Amino acid sequence: MSRFLSVLLHGFWKDLPPFRLVLGLCPALAVTASANNGLGMGMSVTFVLIFSNLVISLLRNVIPNKVRIASYIVIIATLVVIVEMILQAYFFGLSQQLGIYIPLIVVNCIILGRAEAFASRNTPFLSAVDGLSIGLGFTMSLTVVGSIREMLGAGTWFGMSLASAEFEPFAFMIKAPGAFICLGLLLGLMNAFSHWRGENVIQK
Amino acid sequence: MREIAKLVLVLGLICGISAGSLATVRTRLADRIEQQNDLFVRGPALELLLQQPANDILGHKLTIDTPEGSMVVFYSQESGTVCGLAIETIGKGGYGGDIAVMLGVNMESNKLLGLEIIKHQETPGIGSQIEKSAFRNQWLGLPAHGPIQLTNEGGTIDGISGATYSTKAVIQGSQKALSAYMNSKDQISDLIQQSDAADQTQLDS
Numbered sequence: 001m002s003r004f005l006s007v008l009l010h011g012f013w014k015d016l017p018p019f020r021l022v023l024g025l026c027p028a029l030a031v032t033a034s035a036n037n038g039l040g041m042g043m044s045v046t047f048v049l050i051f052s053n054l055v056i057s058l059l060r061n062v063i064p065n066k067v068r069i070a071s072y073i074v075i076i077a078t079l080v081v082i083v084e085m086i087l088q089a090y091f092f093g094l095s096q097q098l099g100i101y102i103p104l105i106v107v108n109c110i111i112l113g114r115a116e117a118f119a120s121r122n123t124p125f126l127s128a129v130d131g132l133s134i135g136l137g138f139t140m141s142l143t144v145v146g147s148i149r150e151m152l153g154a155g156t157w158f159g160m161s162l163a164s165a166e167f168e169p170f171a172f173m174i175k176a177p178g179a180f181i182c183l184g185l186l187l188g189l190m191n192a193f194s195h196w197r198g199e200n201v202i203q204k
Numbered sequence: 205m206r207e208i209a210k211l212v213l214v215l216g217l218i219c220g221i222s223a224g225s226l227a228t229v230r231t232r233l234a235d236r237i238e239q240q241n242d243l244f245v246r247g248p249a250l251e252l253l254l255q256q257p258a259n260d261i262l263g264h265k266l267t268i269d270t271p272e273g274s275m276v277v278f279y280s281q282e283s284g285t286v287c288g289l290a291i292e293t294i295g296k297g298g299y300g301g302d303i304a305v306m307l308g309v310n311m312e313s314n315k316l317l318g319l320e321i322i323k324h325q326e327t328p329g330i331g332s333q334i335e336k337s338a339f340r341n342q343w344l345g346l347p348a349h350g351p352i353q354l355t356n357e358g359g360t361i362d363g364i365s366g367a368t369y370s371t372k373a374v375i376q377g378s379q380k381a382l383s384a385y386m387n388s389k390d391q392i393s394d395l396i397q398q399s400d401a402a403d404q405t406q407l408d409s
Contacts, residue, residue: 063218067214070215078225085237089233090236092240092241092244093244
Protein backbone atom coordinates (compact mmCIF):
# COMPACT_ATOMS: atom_id res chain seq x y z
CA MET A 1 0.00 0.00 0.00
CA SER A 2 2.77 2.42 0.85
CA ARG A 3 4.38 1.50 -2.48
CA PHE A 4 1.14 2.40 -4.26
CA LEU A 5 1.02 5.78 -2.51
CA SER A 6 4.65 6.57 -3.22
CA VAL A 7 4.15 5.70 -6.91
CA LEU A 8 0.98 7.76 -7.03
CA LEU A 9 2.58 10.82 -5.48
CA HIS A 10 6.14 10.82 -6.78
CA GLY A 11 5.18 12.67 -9.98
CA PHE A 12 3.94 15.70 -8.09
CA TRP A 13 7.13 16.70 -6.33
CA LYS A 14 9.89 14.12 -6.05
CA ASP A 15 10.03 13.34 -9.79
CA LEU A 16 8.01 16.30 -11.02
CA PRO A 17 8.49 16.61 -14.78
CA PRO A 18 9.92 18.59 -16.43
CA PHE A 19 11.62 20.27 -13.44
CA ARG A 20 12.86 17.28 -11.48
CA LEU A 21 13.31 14.80 -14.30
CA VAL A 22 14.56 17.55 -16.62
CA LEU A 23 13.05 15.57 -19.47
CA GLY A 24 10.41 16.71 -21.93
CA LEU A 25 11.71 20.24 -22.02
CA CYS A 26 10.93 20.78 -25.69
CA PRO A 27 7.12 20.75 -25.36
CA ALA A 28 7.40 22.51 -22.00
CA LEU A 29 9.14 25.40 -23.72
CA ALA A 30 7.37 25.37 -27.04
CA VAL A 31 3.65 25.13 -26.35
CA THR A 32 3.29 26.97 -23.07
CA ALA A 33 2.53 30.38 -24.55
CA SER A 34 -0.92 30.09 -22.95
CA ALA A 35 -2.35 28.15 -20.02
CA ASN A 36 -4.85 26.46 -22.29
CA ASN A 37 -2.15 25.07 -24.60
CA GLY A 38 -0.13 23.86 -21.64
CA LEU A 39 -3.15 22.05 -20.20
CA GLY A 40 -4.01 20.48 -23.57
CA MET A 41 -0.46 19.31 -24.15
CA GLY A 42 -0.26 17.94 -20.60
CA MET A 43 -3.50 16.01 -20.96
CA SER A 44 -2.36 14.52 -24.27
CA VAL A 45 0.91 13.40 -22.74
CA THR A 46 -0.92 11.98 -19.72
CA PHE A 47 -3.18 9.89 -21.95
CA VAL A 48 -0.24 8.54 -23.93
CA LEU A 49 1.79 7.92 -20.77
CA ILE A 50 -0.91 5.94 -18.94
CA PHE A 51 -1.65 3.67 -21.86
CA SER A 52 1.94 3.25 -23.03
CA ASN A 53 2.98 2.29 -19.51
CA LEU A 54 0.04 -0.11 -19.24
CA VAL A 55 0.64 -1.82 -22.59
CA ILE A 56 4.41 -2.01 -22.17
CA SER A 57 4.03 -3.44 -18.69
CA LEU A 58 1.56 -6.06 -19.94
CA LEU A 59 4.00 -7.05 -22.67
CA ARG A 60 7.15 -6.78 -20.56
CA ASN A 61 7.69 -10.55 -20.45
CA VAL A 62 6.85 -11.02 -24.13
CA ILE A 63 9.04 -8.36 -25.71
CA PRO A 64 12.60 -9.67 -26.24
CA ASN A 65 15.25 -7.46 -24.73
CA LYS A 66 16.98 -6.81 -28.05
CA VAL A 67 14.00 -5.20 -29.75
CA ARG A 68 12.48 -3.54 -26.72
CA ILE A 69 13.18 0.06 -27.75
CA ALA A 70 11.75 -0.55 -31.22
CA SER A 71 8.66 -2.13 -29.71
CA TYR A 72 8.20 0.74 -27.25
CA ILE A 73 8.45 3.28 -30.04
CA VAL A 74 5.85 1.47 -32.14
CA ILE A 75 3.44 1.30 -29.19
CA ILE A 76 4.00 4.94 -28.23
CA ALA A 77 3.69 6.15 -31.82
CA THR A 78 0.39 4.30 -32.20
CA LEU A 79 -1.01 5.93 -29.08
CA VAL A 80 0.18 9.37 -30.18
CA VAL A 81 -1.50 9.06 -33.57
CA ILE A 82 -4.72 8.01 -31.80
CA VAL A 83 -4.49 11.10 -29.58
CA GLU A 84 -3.89 13.24 -32.63
CA MET A 85 -7.00 11.90 -34.35
CA ILE A 86 -9.11 12.34 -31.20
CA LEU A 87 -7.94 15.93 -30.87
CA GLN A 88 -8.75 16.61 -34.51
CA ALA A 89 -12.19 15.09 -34.12
CA TYR A 90 -13.22 16.71 -30.84
CA PHE A 91 -10.83 19.58 -30.00
CA PHE A 92 -10.00 20.98 -33.39
CA GLY A 93 -8.89 24.41 -32.23
CA LEU A 94 -6.45 22.93 -29.76
CA SER A 95 -5.05 20.51 -32.33
CA GLN A 96 -4.40 23.45 -34.66
CA GLN A 97 -2.58 25.35 -31.94
CA LEU A 98 -0.47 22.46 -30.74
CA GLY A 99 0.22 21.49 -34.35
CA ILE A 100 3.50 19.72 -34.90
CA TYR A 101 4.07 19.22 -31.15
CA ILE A 102 1.43 16.50 -30.93
CA PRO A 103 3.23 14.11 -33.33
CA LEU A 104 6.42 15.01 -31.50
CA ILE A 105 5.10 13.44 -28.28
CA VAL A 106 6.46 10.21 -29.81
CA VAL A 107 10.00 11.35 -29.12
CA ASN A 108 9.18 12.92 -25.75
CA CYS A 109 11.84 11.50 -23.46
CA ILE A 110 9.49 11.30 -20.47
CA ILE A 111 7.39 8.61 -22.12
CA LEU A 112 10.27 6.46 -23.29
CA GLY A 113 12.00 7.13 -19.98
CA ARG A 114 9.05 5.87 -17.92
CA ALA A 115 8.66 2.85 -20.21
CA GLU A 116 12.29 1.91 -19.77
CA ALA A 117 12.71 2.84 -16.12
CA PHE A 118 9.37 1.80 -14.69
CA ALA A 119 6.88 -0.02 -16.91
CA SER A 120 9.35 -2.65 -18.09
CA ARG A 121 9.94 -3.75 -14.47
CA ASN A 122 6.62 -3.33 -12.70
CA THR A 123 3.10 -4.71 -12.74
CA PRO A 124 0.54 -3.23 -15.16
CA PHE A 125 -1.47 -1.58 -12.39
CA LEU A 126 1.49 0.15 -10.78
CA SER A 127 2.76 1.21 -14.21
CA ALA A 128 -0.55 2.82 -15.11
CA VAL A 129 -0.53 4.64 -11.75
CA ASP A 130 3.01 5.80 -12.47
CA GLY A 131 1.87 7.09 -15.86
CA LEU A 132 -1.03 8.93 -14.24
CA SER A 133 1.20 10.47 -11.60
CA ILE A 134 3.96 11.61 -13.95
CA GLY A 135 1.39 12.73 -16.53
CA LEU A 136 -0.57 14.84 -14.06
CA GLY A 137 2.65 16.30 -12.72
CA PHE A 138 3.62 17.25 -16.27
CA THR A 139 0.17 18.74 -16.89
CA MET A 140 0.46 20.74 -13.68
CA SER A 141 3.90 22.11 -14.55
CA LEU A 142 2.90 23.02 -18.11
CA THR A 143 -0.27 24.72 -16.92
CA VAL A 144 1.68 26.71 -14.33
CA VAL A 145 4.34 27.77 -16.86
CA GLY A 146 1.61 28.55 -19.39
CA SER A 147 -0.35 30.57 -16.83
CA ILE A 148 2.64 32.65 -15.80
CA ARG A 149 3.60 33.36 -19.40
CA GLU A 150 0.03 34.12 -20.46
CA MET A 151 -0.70 36.39 -17.49
CA LEU A 152 2.49 38.39 -17.89
CA GLY A 153 2.68 38.25 -21.64
CA ALA A 154 -0.92 38.80 -22.63
CA GLY A 155 -2.72 39.89 -19.47
CA THR A 156 -5.16 36.99 -19.71
CA TRP A 157 -5.63 33.59 -18.08
CA PHE A 158 -7.29 30.78 -20.03
CA GLY A 159 -8.40 33.54 -22.40
CA MET A 160 -10.13 35.56 -19.65
CA SER A 161 -8.97 39.11 -19.37
CA LEU A 162 -7.40 39.79 -15.97
CA ALA A 163 -5.56 43.05 -16.21
CA SER A 164 -6.90 46.56 -16.38
CA ALA A 165 -6.47 48.62 -19.52
CA GLU A 166 -3.35 50.38 -18.24
CA PHE A 167 -1.44 47.10 -18.03
CA GLU A 168 1.05 46.92 -20.86
CA PRO A 169 1.51 43.19 -21.65
CA PHE A 170 5.04 41.98 -21.35
CA ALA A 171 4.99 40.43 -24.85
CA PHE A 172 8.48 39.05 -24.42
CA MET A 173 7.06 36.36 -22.10
CA ILE A 174 4.97 34.66 -24.79
CA LYS A 175 7.92 34.51 -27.18
CA ALA A 176 10.47 31.68 -27.06
CA PRO A 177 13.06 33.43 -24.83
CA GLY A 178 10.34 34.07 -22.26
CA ALA A 179 9.82 30.32 -22.00
CA PHE A 180 13.47 29.70 -21.15
CA ILE A 181 13.54 32.46 -18.56
CA CYS A 182 10.26 31.39 -16.95
CA LEU A 183 11.28 27.73 -16.81
CA GLY A 184 14.75 28.59 -15.53
CA LEU A 185 13.43 30.82 -12.76
CA LEU A 186 10.89 28.20 -11.68
CA LEU A 187 13.57 25.52 -11.64
CA GLY A 188 15.80 27.81 -9.60
CA LEU A 189 13.02 28.57 -7.11
CA MET A 190 12.24 24.87 -6.73
CA ASN A 191 15.86 24.02 -6.12
CA ALA A 192 16.20 26.84 -3.61
CA PHE A 193 13.12 25.54 -1.80
CA SER A 194 14.45 21.97 -1.76
CA HIS A 195 17.80 23.22 -0.51
CA TRP A 196 16.11 25.14 2.27
CA ARG A 197 14.17 22.02 3.29
CA GLY A 198 17.37 20.01 3.19
CA GLU A 199 16.09 17.57 0.56
CA ASN A 200 18.75 15.82 -1.39
CA VAL A 201 17.22 16.14 -4.86
CA ILE A 202 18.95 19.17 -6.31
CA GLN A 203 20.05 18.58 -9.89
CA LYS A 204 23.81 18.63 -10.11
CA MET B 205 18.16 -18.74 -35.55
CA ARG B 206 15.19 -19.40 -33.29
CA GLU B 207 15.97 -16.22 -31.40
CA ILE B 208 15.90 -14.11 -34.55
CA ALA B 209 12.62 -15.69 -35.58
CA LYS B 210 11.17 -14.75 -32.21
CA LEU B 211 12.37 -11.16 -32.50
CA VAL B 212 10.82 -10.80 -35.93
CA LEU B 213 7.60 -12.44 -34.84
CA VAL B 214 7.09 -10.29 -31.74
CA LEU B 215 7.94 -7.03 -33.48
CA GLY B 216 5.79 -8.00 -36.45
CA LEU B 217 2.85 -8.81 -34.20
CA ILE B 218 3.16 -5.52 -32.32
CA CYS B 219 3.29 -3.59 -35.59
CA GLY B 220 0.32 -5.51 -36.97
CA ILE B 221 -1.85 -4.90 -33.92
CA SER B 222 -0.86 -1.22 -33.90
CA ALA B 223 -1.75 -0.83 -37.56
CA GLY B 224 -5.08 -2.56 -36.97
CA SER B 225 -6.04 -0.36 -34.06
CA LEU B 226 -5.03 2.79 -35.94
CA ALA B 227 -7.14 1.78 -38.92
CA THR B 228 -10.13 1.17 -36.63
CA VAL B 229 -9.84 4.54 -34.91
CA ARG B 230 -9.33 6.27 -38.23
CA THR B 231 -12.44 4.81 -39.84
CA ARG B 232 -14.47 5.57 -36.71
CA LEU B 233 -13.38 9.21 -36.58
CA ALA B 234 -12.96 10.03 -40.29
CA ASP B 235 -16.43 11.54 -40.73
CA ARG B 236 -16.14 13.60 -37.59
CA ILE B 237 -12.69 14.93 -38.56
CA GLU B 238 -14.02 15.83 -42.00
CA GLN B 239 -16.92 17.72 -40.40
CA GLN B 240 -14.56 19.64 -38.14
CA ASN B 241 -12.39 20.48 -41.13
CA ASP B 242 -15.41 21.79 -42.99
CA LEU B 243 -16.46 23.84 -39.99
CA PHE B 244 -13.15 25.35 -38.93
CA VAL B 245 -10.93 25.34 -42.01
CA ARG B 246 -12.89 25.05 -45.24
CA GLY B 247 -15.81 27.14 -44.01
CA PRO B 248 -13.84 30.30 -43.18
CA ALA B 249 -11.73 29.88 -46.33
CA LEU B 250 -14.85 29.59 -48.48
CA GLU B 251 -16.41 32.63 -46.85
CA LEU B 252 -13.35 34.67 -47.71
CA LEU B 253 -13.09 33.39 -51.27
CA LEU B 254 -16.73 33.43 -52.30
CA GLN B 255 -18.11 36.12 -49.98
CA GLN B 256 -21.11 34.08 -48.88
CA PRO B 257 -22.01 32.41 -45.56
CA ALA B 258 -20.11 29.13 -45.16
CA ASN B 259 -23.27 27.13 -44.47
CA ASP B 260 -24.67 27.99 -47.89
CA ILE B 261 -21.54 26.97 -49.74
CA LEU B 262 -20.60 23.85 -47.78
CA GLY B 263 -23.74 22.18 -49.11
CA HIS B 264 -22.64 22.95 -52.65
CA LYS B 265 -19.94 20.35 -52.85
CA LEU B 266 -18.94 18.47 -55.99
CA THR B 267 -16.28 15.95 -56.79
CA ILE B 268 -14.80 16.13 -60.27
CA ASP B 269 -12.60 13.59 -62.00
CA THR B 270 -9.49 14.95 -63.62
CA PRO B 271 -6.43 13.25 -65.09
CA GLU B 272 -4.68 14.11 -61.81
CA GLY B 273 -7.25 12.39 -59.64
CA SER B 274 -10.53 13.55 -58.15
CA MET B 275 -10.86 17.06 -56.73
CA VAL B 276 -13.36 18.71 -54.43
CA VAL B 277 -15.12 21.77 -55.82
CA PHE B 278 -17.46 24.15 -53.98
CA TYR B 279 -19.62 26.66 -55.83
CA SER B 280 -21.61 29.74 -54.88
CA GLN B 281 -24.78 30.88 -56.55
CA GLU B 282 -26.34 34.26 -56.86
CA SER B 283 -29.99 34.34 -57.96
CA GLY B 284 -29.75 30.96 -59.64
CA THR B 285 -26.56 31.46 -61.65
CA VAL B 286 -23.21 30.13 -60.59
CA CYS B 287 -20.72 32.87 -59.97
CA GLY B 288 -17.85 31.51 -57.93
CA LEU B 289 -15.99 28.24 -57.69
CA ALA B 290 -13.54 27.11 -55.05
CA ILE B 291 -11.31 24.23 -56.08
CA GLU B 292 -9.34 22.31 -53.50
CA THR B 293 -6.06 20.67 -54.54
CA ILE B 294 -2.95 19.24 -53.03
CA GLY B 295 0.35 20.92 -53.86
CA LYS B 296 3.16 18.37 -53.88
CA GLY B 297 6.67 18.93 -52.68
CA GLY B 298 6.31 21.20 -49.65
CA TYR B 299 9.13 21.15 -47.11
CA GLY B 300 6.96 19.42 -44.52
CA GLY B 301 4.79 17.37 -46.85
CA ASP B 302 1.88 18.14 -49.12
CA ILE B 303 0.06 21.47 -48.89
CA ALA B 304 -3.70 21.61 -49.38
CA VAL B 305 -4.77 24.83 -51.08
CA MET B 306 -8.10 26.23 -52.20
CA LEU B 307 -8.33 28.43 -55.27
CA GLY B 308 -11.31 30.68 -55.96
CA VAL B 309 -12.34 31.33 -59.58
CA ASN B 310 -14.98 33.68 -60.85
CA MET B 311 -16.75 31.77 -63.63
CA GLU B 312 -18.09 34.87 -65.36
CA SER B 313 -15.00 37.03 -65.58
CA ASN B 314 -12.57 34.07 -65.60
CA LYS B 315 -10.44 35.77 -62.97
CA LEU B 316 -9.08 34.33 -59.75
CA LEU B 317 -10.88 35.25 -56.54
CA GLY B 318 -7.94 34.41 -54.35
CA LEU B 319 -6.05 31.62 -52.67
CA GLU B 320 -6.44 30.05 -49.25
CA ILE B 321 -4.15 27.56 -47.53
CA ILE B 322 -6.20 24.72 -46.08
CA LYS B 323 -3.56 22.51 -44.55
CA HIS B 324 0.21 22.59 -44.30
CA GLN B 325 3.03 21.39 -42.09
CA GLU B 326 5.68 23.90 -43.09
CA THR B 327 8.31 25.21 -40.69
CA PRO B 328 6.76 27.79 -38.35
CA GLY B 329 8.04 31.26 -39.19
CA ILE B 330 9.62 30.27 -42.51
CA GLY B 331 7.45 28.10 -44.74
CA SER B 332 4.36 29.01 -42.75
CA GLN B 333 4.55 32.49 -44.28
CA ILE B 334 2.57 31.06 -47.20
CA GLU B 335 -0.45 31.73 -44.95
CA LYS B 336 0.21 35.47 -44.92
CA SER B 337 -2.17 37.57 -46.96
CA ALA B 338 0.69 39.54 -48.55
CA PHE B 339 1.75 36.33 -50.26
CA ARG B 340 -1.69 34.95 -51.03
CA ASN B 341 -3.05 38.24 -52.39
CA GLN B 342 -0.73 37.86 -55.38
CA TRP B 343 -3.26 35.40 -56.77
CA LEU B 344 -6.07 37.92 -56.66
CA GLY B 345 -7.33 38.91 -60.11
CA LEU B 346 -4.96 36.73 -62.13
CA PRO B 347 -6.49 35.43 -65.39
CA ALA B 348 -7.83 31.89 -65.11
CA HIS B 349 -6.06 30.60 -68.21
CA GLY B 350 -2.81 30.81 -66.27
CA PRO B 351 -0.05 29.95 -66.05
CA ILE B 352 0.87 30.79 -62.47
CA GLN B 353 4.63 31.18 -62.23
CA LEU B 354 7.32 32.75 -60.12
CA THR B 355 8.73 36.08 -61.29
CA ASN B 356 12.10 34.55 -62.14
CA GLU B 357 10.32 32.08 -64.40
CA GLY B 358 8.45 34.84 -66.20
CA GLY B 359 5.36 34.91 -64.01
CA THR B 360 3.98 37.35 -61.47
CA ILE B 361 4.37 35.60 -58.12
CA ASP B 362 7.10 36.77 -55.78
CA GLY B 363 8.33 33.78 -53.81
CA ILE B 364 9.14 33.83 -50.12
CA SER B 365 12.88 33.91 -49.60
CA GLY B 366 14.08 30.93 -47.64
CA ALA B 367 10.90 29.01 -48.37
CA THR B 368 11.37 27.90 -51.96
CA TYR B 369 9.88 24.45 -51.45
CA SER B 370 6.77 25.83 -49.76
CA THR B 371 6.28 28.49 -52.43
CA LYS B 372 6.70 26.00 -55.25
CA ALA B 373 4.27 23.55 -53.67
CA VAL B 374 1.61 26.25 -53.38
CA ILE B 375 2.17 27.32 -56.99
CA GLN B 376 2.04 23.73 -58.18
CA GLY B 377 -1.21 23.15 -56.26
CA SER B 378 -2.89 26.27 -57.59
CA GLN B 379 -1.70 25.56 -61.13
CA LYS B 380 -3.24 22.09 -60.84
CA ALA B 381 -6.53 23.60 -59.72
CA LEU B 382 -6.45 26.02 -62.65
CA SER B 383 -5.82 23.39 -65.28
CA ALA B 384 -8.55 21.26 -63.74
CA TYR B 385 -10.87 24.25 -64.01
CA MET B 386 -9.95 25.01 -67.62
CA ASN B 387 -10.22 21.36 -68.69
CA SER B 388 -13.40 20.41 -66.89
CA LYS B 389 -15.47 23.60 -67.03
CA ASP B 390 -18.22 21.73 -68.89
CA GLN B 391 -18.13 18.80 -66.50
CA ILE B 392 -18.47 21.23 -63.57
CA SER B 393 -21.42 23.04 -65.14
CA ASP B 394 -23.14 19.72 -65.85
CA LEU B 395 -22.63 18.52 -62.29
CA ILE B 396 -23.96 21.77 -60.86
CA GLN B 397 -27.06 21.51 -63.01
CA GLN B 398 -27.56 17.92 -61.96
CA SER B 399 -27.23 18.67 -58.26
CA ASP B 400 -29.54 21.67 -58.64
CA ALA B 401 -32.12 19.46 -60.32
CA ALA B 402 -31.74 16.96 -57.49
CA ASP B 403 -32.24 19.72 -54.91
CA GLN B 404 -35.32 20.84 -56.79
CA THR B 405 -36.93 17.38 -56.84
CA GLN B 406 -36.14 17.02 -53.14
CA LEU B 407 -37.91 20.30 -52.45
CA ASP B 408 -40.87 19.32 -54.63
CA SER B 409 -41.35 15.95 -53.02
